Amino acid sequence: MPAEPSGDLHLLVAEREELTADVVRLVLRDPAGAPLPGYRAGAHVSLTTPSGQRRSYSLVEPGARRPEHYAICVRRDAGGRGGSVSLHDDVAVGDVLAVGAPANGFALRRAGRYLFIAGGIGITPVRAMVAELRQRAAAGAGPRVELLYLTRNREETVFLDEFSGADGSLVHHSAVSGRLDLWPWLAEPDDDARVYCCGPTALVEEVLALTAHWRPSRVHVEDFAGVDPLGGRRTPFTAVWEPTGARVEVGADSSLLSALRRAGVGVEASCESGTCGTCRLRLLAGDADHRDLVLTDEQRRTQVMACVSRAVSGELVLAPPR
Ligand code: FES
Incomplete structure (x- = not known):
């Protein structure tokens, strides 16, 4: 079970509405009614499900500077890893969920x-x-x-x-x-x-x-389906953690994120499927096999998403984000 990230808000499930047979809408508020951290459209929040998984969900209402609530929609994915099923089956109005501040990797940019x-x-x-x-x-x-x-x-x-x-x-x-x-x-x-x-x-x-x-x-x-961290070709490689010089072996059956964490390197993560941008690390050297859905081609020259990406071969030299 992942540790609850520090800085999470503890929000009350204030409303629950079944939109279709498979989709539930949840409205989350501060228990004391305090305004929540603001966001712009396209943002998502990560939360810990009652079953202990960390999952990300888009906010479905237009952005606001000091919103009174967050609204998300969760589709039951019976073939998934259990997070959505837990939100459907185990969450009732009045429950409290640990929710991270909004992040946005899908923001609106200027256009005509x-x-x-x-x-x-x-x-x-x-x-x-x-x-x-x-x-x-x-x-x-x-x-x-x-x-x-x-x-x-x-x-x-x-x-x-x-x-x-x-x-x-x-x-x-x-x-x-x-x-x-x-x-x-x-x-x-x-x-x-x-x-x-x-x-x-x-x-x-x-x-x-x-x-x-x-x-x-x-x-x-x-x-929204994200990337399977252990999908595709899985060649073992070495991650060199530049701040300490530690050499971390990433086996074929492990993600880079898991291997770093096992070696005591703290890397924040949320979706663990290459879609949210939380586990971003600096790529100082090496030929990365990028599998995320976040980084642009330009960013891929200097950054890597630890949850899904690997090395083409040899080693990657990594450092925390600035
Ligand atoms: S944890 Fe979301 S992109 Fe890696």
Whole structure:
């Protein structure tokens, strides 16, 4: 069971609502009603589930400077590692959860036009982003916003009423209409536009493939399924911890994060699946096999995510983030 990170807030589950058969919405508040640390749309919080796992969930409401609550949606993933099932089965109104301050690796950046592509529960950060942009539009300064919301059917679609028929939104159910061809939206690269995609790995990979001719900086993805830390090719390697000179062997059946922790190197982590950006380390030397979904190509020259990344061969020289 991971230790609860220092600095966690202890928040009361103030509301619980079943949005669909598999998705529950939880509203978390300070027990004394104090305002919470602020965030911008696209942010997530990490929390410790009653079963002891640390999991990250996007905040589904537009950002605020001093929010009164955080709202998250949790999809039950019966085939997952148990965190979502525990939140569904073990959490009731009145319980207290340890929750980290919001972090944001999927923030809105300036653009004249936005295209959001959300698959299933990937709508959660996108909902916050679209709402924030529409607030700006209502103030008369809004860019153009389009949303493609892809789900299997009506029954599994959260916030259906909010997006169905809404201006600039297309809700597409694959069980009814088949797979949506995204090419018409992505064929023409546009340096004034940004594409944000959040959803399952297959959708994220499809969008990355279809935008290969776009400038990489205009395309932002978040894969809520994350990366299997022990997936793919697993060559043993050595991590050299530069502050102490310690040499840490990372076996084929261990992640870099686990090996460092076993060696007494404290590395903060949250999602442990390459999506949240918490376990970022400086890469001083070595050829890393990056597997995260956070770092840009530029950042990959000097940084590495310890939870999922490995070395192509030989050794990596690492240091804590500045
Ligand atoms: S812990 Fe989230 S990216 Fe590594």
